[in-house]
Amino acid sequence: MEQIPILSLGEFLLVTIQVELHDQLAMRLQEDLTQKLARTHAKGVLIDISALEIVDSFIGRSLAHIASIARIMDSATVLVGMRPAVAITLVELGMTLKGIRTALNVDKGMQLLREATGR
Amino acid sequence: MPQTMGMGAILKAHESEILRDWIARQLADTSLRELLNENEVNEQSRSFLALFSNAAQDSYDEELAGQHWDDVRAALSSLSKSRALAGFSPIETATFIFSLKNPIFSALRRAFASDAKRLNEETWLSSTVLDKLGLVTVEAYQRGREQVIERQQQELLDLSTPVIKLWDGIVAVPLIGTLDSERTQIVMENLLESIVQNEATVAIIDITGVPTVDTLVAQHLLKTVAAARMMGAECIISGIRPQIAQTIVHLGVDLGNVTTKSTLADALRIALARCDLAVGALRPAPAGA
Secondary structure, three states: OOOOOEEEEOOEEEEEOOOOOOHHHHHHHHHHHHHHHHHHOOOEEEEEOOOOOOOOHHHHHHHHHHHHHHHHOOOEEEEEOOOHHHHHHHHHOOOOOOOOEEEOOHHHHHHHHHHHHOO | OHHHHHHHHHHHHHHHHHHHHHHHHHHHOHHHOOOOOHHHHHHHHHHHHHHHHHHHHHOOOOOOOOHHHHHHHHHHHHHHHHHHHHOOOHHHHHHHHHOOHHHHHHHHHHHOOOOHHHHHHHHHHHHHHHHHHHHHHHHHHHHHHHHHHHHHHHHHHHHOOOOEEEEOOEEEEEEEOOOOHHHHHHHHHHHHHHHHHHOOOEEEEEEEEOOOOOHHHHHHHHHHHHHHHHOOOEEEEEOOOHHHHHHHHHHOOOOOOOEEOOOHHHHHHHHHHHOOOOOOOOOOOOOOO
8 A cells, every 4th residue: 555655854754745645645644644753752744745736625634634633742844835726726625724834845844843843 | 583583683783883882882971981991992892792792693582591691791790890890880880781772772773663562672672681781790890899808808817917026035916906706816826826936935915006805805815815825925915005904894804814014115024024134224324314
């Protein structure tokens, strides 16, 4: 079964979604990330969705859930590289991902994470 | 049937004199002289009458059916369309076909001088045919104008939604005119695309040129702000005039956590501050000034 790699980078976790995210894959990512967070005690999670072209309400909600779970586990989450079409779709679906940090690219996302965790 | 042959034969026999009479009538109308060019009128009338005569050889009744009549209609449509684009009024355009009535009626009068009943019938038939062609003209004219309006709307849409790069990492979109769903969609797309292209962290939406803000417009603005935020850019709304501020509050629209400024200059200052930049005087102001 396919799986989205979760890389450990210093005190942060790096998740790059390079394939189309379908429902099962999103559930799996949520599960894996939670496990990894518990194991590594990472201070921040960076999720790169620049390759994600299609979202529906379920994927949108999964992203929001993943961010909320990470926050509860004491880890800041930054969502980076959202495409314009994806942003428009999510807004039209009524989801604005309130409370999730966002950044334009991985570079700016890392900077934001460092600021958020005070390092 | 001799009756159906009548018109075709008459047109064929008297084509040149009908044409001369018709052109003279069109040019006699002084109000059209500025727009009409004599050669053009000659050419248009000649080719149309040829098509008309050709079609009348085939059949001549109120149905105007058949390939030849389709050609007549097509020629008339394209003529009307070109006149619509050249700035003719509907009356001036329709006059082209209606001024043909008189020459044809006189030709009929000469042909059936001895047969009053036949003359009456033929005149009535020709009148109906020309009226129908007149309606074709008006319809084509209308369509031509509508195309002009559509094109202008599109151009207006393209013109009115530019995204400007103000600084490294700062883009602005000055909105002018009423915001409807279609325009908001285009503004949103343009803005988000330029955020990606310029790697902008701050986007300023200036609504100085938006005459009124109602709940719908406010909702559109909030959508744009939310979409930009999800891409990692912060939005500032500037150009909020006193009346608009009052309207927004009276409507109960919650602009909540969106930064708003009254002028673009203020918004730019905030945007620069967010990027850890500042603009200052090159020399300190002289003391006592």
